Amino acid sequence: MPDPLTKFRLISLRSRLMLLVALAIMPLAAMTVINGIRERDHAIRVSEENLLRLTRLAAANEAQSIEGARQILVDLASVPELLGPKERCSALLADVLERNEGYVNFGLIQPNGEVTCSGVPLTRPVNLGDRTHFQRAVSERRFIAGDYVFGRVIRKHTINLTYPVIDRQGAVRAVVFAALDLAELDTYINEISLPPGSVLATADGRGQLISRRPDPERWLGTSVPAVMRAGMSKPGGPSLLVRGDDGVERLHAFARVGPPQLTDYTVSIGVPVESITSAARRDQMMSLMALASTTFLALLAAWLAGDVLIVQRVRKLMHTAADITAGKLEARSGIEYGREEIGNLAKALDEMAAALQKKETARSLAERELRAADQRKDEFLAMLAHELRNPLAPISTGAHLLKLLHSDDAQITQTCAIIARQVEHMTSLVDDLLDVSRVTRGLVSLSTQALDLRRVVEDAAEQVRPLFTTRRHRVVLDLPPGPAIVKGDHKRLVQVIANLLGNAAKYTPEGGHVTLRLAPEDGQFVVTIVDDGIGMDPALVARVFDLFTQAERTPDRSQGGLGLGLPLARSLVELHGGSVSAYSAGLGEGSTFTVRLPRFEEPLAGTVPAPPAAERRGAHGEPLRILLVDDNQDAVATLQLFLQAAGHVVEAAFRAGEALDAARMFRPDACLLDIGLPDFDGKELARRLRADPLTSGATLIAMTGYGRPQDRDAALAAGFDHYLVKPVSTTQLAQILATVRPASAQS
Numbered sequence: 001m002p003d004p005l006t007k008f009r010l011i012s013l014r015s016r017l018m019l020l021v022a023l024a025i026m027p028l029a030a031m032t033v034i035n036g037i038r039e040r041d042h043a044i045r046v047s048e049e050n051l052l053r054l055t056r057l058a059a060a061n062e063a064q065s066i067e068g069a070r071q072i073l074v075d076l077a078s079v080p081e082l083l084g085p086k087e088r089c090s091a092l093l094a095d096v097l098e099r100n101e102g103y104v105n106f107g108l109i110q111p112n113g114e115v116t117c118s119g120v121p122l123t124r125p126v127n128l129g130d131r132t133h134f135q136r137a138v139s140e141r142r143f144i145a146g147d148y149v150f151g152r153v154i155r156k157h158t159i160n161l162t163y164p165v166i167d168r169q170g171a172v173r174a175v176v177f178a179a180l181d182l183a184e185l186d187t188y189i190n191e192i193s194l195p196p197g198s199v200l201a202t203a204d205g206r207g208q209l210i211s212r213r214p215d216p217e218r219w220l221g222t223s224v225p226a227v228m229r230a231g232m233s234k235p236g237g238p239s240l241l242v243r244g245d246d247g248v249e250r251l252h253a254f255a256r257v258g259p260p261q262l263t264d265y266t267v268s269i270g271v272p273v274e275s276i277t278s279a280a281r282r283d284q285m286m287s288l289m290a291l292a293s294t295t296f297l298a299l300l301a302a303w304l305a306g307d308v309l310i311v312q313r314v315r316k317l318m319h320t321a322a323d324i325t326a327g328k329l330e331a332r333s334g335i336e337y338g339r340e341e342i343g344n345l346a347k348a349l350d351e352m353a354a355a356l357q358k359k360e361t362a363r364s365l366a367e368r369e370l371r372a373a374d375q376r377k378d379e380f381l382a383m384l385a386h387e388l389r390n391p392l393a394p395i396s397t398g399a400h401l402l403k404l405l406h407s408d409d410a411q412i413t414q415t416c417a418i419i420a421r422q423v424e425h426m427t428s429l430v431d432d433l434l435d436v437s438r439v440t441r442g443l444v445s446l447s448t449q450a451l452d453l454r455r456v457v458e459d460a461a462e463q464v465r466p467l468f469t470t471r472r473h474r475v476v477l478d479l480p481p482g483p484a485i486v487k488g489d490h491k492r493l494v495q496v497i498a499n500l501l502g503n504a505a506k507y508t509p510e511g512g513h514v515t516l517r518l519a520p521e522d523g524q525f526v527v528t529i530v531d532d533g534i535g536m537d538p539a540l541v542a543r544v545f546d547l548f549t550q551a552e553r554t555p556d557r558s559q560g561g562l563g564l565g566l567p568l569a570r571s572l573v574e575l576h577g578g579s580v581s582a583y584s585a586g587l588g589e590g591s592t593f594t595v596r597l598p599r600f601e602e603p604l605a606g607t608v609p610a611p612p613a614a615e616r617r618g619a620h621g622e623p624l625r626i627l628l629v630d631d632n633q634d635a636v637a638t639l640q641l642f643l644q645a646a647g648h649v650v651e652a653a654f655r656a657g658e659a660l661d662a663a664r665m666f667r668p669d670a671c672l673l674d675i676g677l678p679d680f681d682g683k684e685l686a687r688r689l690r691a692d693p694l695t696s697g698a699t700l701i702a703m704t705g706y707g708r709p710q711d712r713d714a715a716l717a718a719g720f721d722h723y724l725v726k727p728v729s730t731t732q733l734a735q736i737l738a739t740v741r742p743a744s745a746q747s
Contacts, residue, residue, distance in 0.1 A: 017302050025298060033284075044273070044276055044277065051251060055268065062211070063258030066161065069161045070143045070161065073143065073162070076096065082176065090117040090118060093106040094120075102180060103178055105178070106179070107119065107120075109129075109175040111175075115128060132147060133177070137163065138164060141172065142261065143163045143261075143262070146162060146204075161179075182210050182211060182216070198275075199270040200268070201269075201270075203224050203228075205264035225242070227242055240252045241273065249273045251270065251271050317345060319331075320353070324356065329353055394632065394639070395419060448487050448489055451490050460495075460496075461475070461477060461516070463498045467505045472511050473512055475516070476513070478515065484525045485602070492575075493576070499566065500565075504529055504531040509533065529592070531590050535584045535585065535587045537586060545570045577597070578595060581594050623649055624670055624737060625667065626651070627698075629654070629677070629682070631677055639672070655677060655678055656677045656681070660692075663689060663692070668698050669741075670700075671686075671689060673686060676706075683714060686700050686702075686715070686719040687718050687719055699736075700719055701720065704724075704726060
């Protein structure tokens with residue numbers, strides 16, 4: 001299953017486009033984050049200023065309360081009854097206590113620390129000599145706001161406010177004090193509105209809480225944390241971020257309650273950072289959400305636009321290129337041309353396809369013309385072969401006939417041999433010309449089987465023996481004692497070896513030496529043909545297997561040929577999976593031709609037994625009735641004489657229609673038919689003879705100048721039993737006729 005993430009790899013144009021969009025948005029994202037941080041810092045700075053003002057307001061309220069208490073104490077210190085009898089003093093203080101809410105007691109402390117009168121009746125003696133506020137009031141001779149205490153008389157959380165009573169001589173006669181209920185102290189700051197979760201606290205000089213909101217009862221008298229003590233030591237200084245016991249981070253501001261001569265109290269207000277930055281954070285979240293939406297929409301637009309504007313168009317270009325590669329040159333991209341790159345690329349691709357299509361059309365036309373020319377060439381060669389073989393046929397037959405009739409005349413016999421050799425040479429040239437044409441076009445099919453290469457060499461040497469004998473060459477065949485098995489076409493391999501031997505015979509002077517050696521080598525069988533002839537220069541060796549290549553001709557090499565034998569030999573060897581090469585040390589040093597064929601490991605197939613003697617012509621001793629049909633009267637005359645000399649009864653005809661009439665009357669045992677007849681061709685004649693019950697059993701032998709495989713196949717399909725190419729070998733014809741049984745023998 002393909003990984004969906006592969007679609008987003010940076011190998012695609014669309015993913016790269018999305019990356020560019022993302023990179024373009026990144027600065028905006030960074031600015032959004034930075035602006036969010038700046039807004040948070042700005043909110044904190046603004047809150048610091050507001051928080052400091054609020055803290056100072058709370059401190060001023062408390063200072064006002066303390067100042068009111070100081071004024072009461074100053075007024076009491078000037079009342080004479082305060083230093084009078086205890087009963088009158090206590091009554092006075094009780095009356096003052098009743099008149100002033102928020103106080104839990106008023107009292108008078110003697111220089112020895114004893115409380116001599118009190119607004120609240122004393123149940124036991126009380127001495128406050130150890131209290132700091134008392135000691136400071138005596139020593140500093142001024143109003144003192146004391147630290148947090150838990151009252152010994154009233155048993156409540158209080159702060160004692162003291163003021164010395166000084167006589168006219170300047171001596172401290174006593175200290176009047178007021179005990180302020182800390183619970184009541186909060187009432188002075190309750191009117192201050194604070195955000196939820198905020199903390200307002202007041203600490204004395206020792207850092208003990210004398211006021212806290214919310215939950216004052218829980219915190220009164222407890223010490224503030226060290227970090228808070230550090231901030232309280234510098235009231236009015238910078239705000240502090242402090243995480244409280246509840247885990248909430250708060251921004252704290254500090255302010256002193258009144259001037260130093262009034263108190264050493266400090267008010268602190270802590271507001272949760274969450275509430276300070278909530279608006280900024282909310283704005284930042286909105287900005288981030290807007291940024292995310294913008295990014296998503298931009299990426300989506302890049303994806304869709306990339307798909308429409310880039311991917312689909314590039315895909316069209318890819319498909320068009322694939323179609324062009326597959327040979328569909330009419331394919332076009334279908335993309336509208338424009339000034340942008342893909343449009344220009346599409347235009348270039350379409351122009352290239354059009355140019356290729358135009359070239360392909362021209363090439364196809366040239367190819368068709370070439371095929372037509374090749375076809376005309378084949379037809380010309382076939383016609384040329386036909387026209388050359390037709391006159392050769394009566395010449396060859398006439399020569400054999402003369403030899404047969406005048407076998408006792410040596411001069412006539414020698415002349416007939418010369419004529420037969422020249423006819424055979426001419427026929428060989430025509431066959432080579434047609435073979436080269438077929439081989440170079442790949443039209444030759446091999447009938448391969450396992451065969452002994454020694455037999456191939458012997459058959460080839462037998463074919464070339466007359467040439468060797470004529471030129472008095474000394475020929476040596478060096479063959480291995482055991483079979484040399486290869487897989488090939490016996491006829492074609494014989495043709496290869498015969499061509500090479502013939503080439504050696506042609507270019508070796510009379511009385512020269514030709515050696516053929518067959519030996520195994522590295523999984524192959526190697527046939528080496530060495531002669532001591534005229535040799536070749538290096539330039540000729542390099543192109544000796546090219547068509548129509550020959551050594552320099554001289555008058556004494558009249559059988560030099562057309563330069564077709566060696567190219568044909570190389571093509572046939574390569575069709576067998578082998579190779580052929582040539583070597584010569586130079587002019588006058590002879591030549592060496594080497595053929596290499598792969599070894600074949602399978603054993604030879606069983607030999608086909610010869611036909612029984614009873615099936616051969618010689619076993620009957622009765623002549624055959626032969627119908628001879630050809631429009632070449634010379635060919636008919638010579639062949640008719642030859643067949644009659646062999647004891648056969650021959651009926652001749654020059655047209656197909658005449659042959660049909662003669663066949664019905666003559667009832668031949670064999671019919672020798674030319675293919676190219678004037679009224680209708682020999683194939684049609686064969687079909688009609690096969691269809692006629694009177695002639696359907698006759699042996700039909702085609703004699704024609706057309707030697708192409710397709711001509712042979714067409715003739716055999718028409719009903720012919722044998723196919724002979726002109727000039728007909730009288731030996732081969734005699735062998736075929738020997739297998740024909742006369743009608744009298746069949747009945």
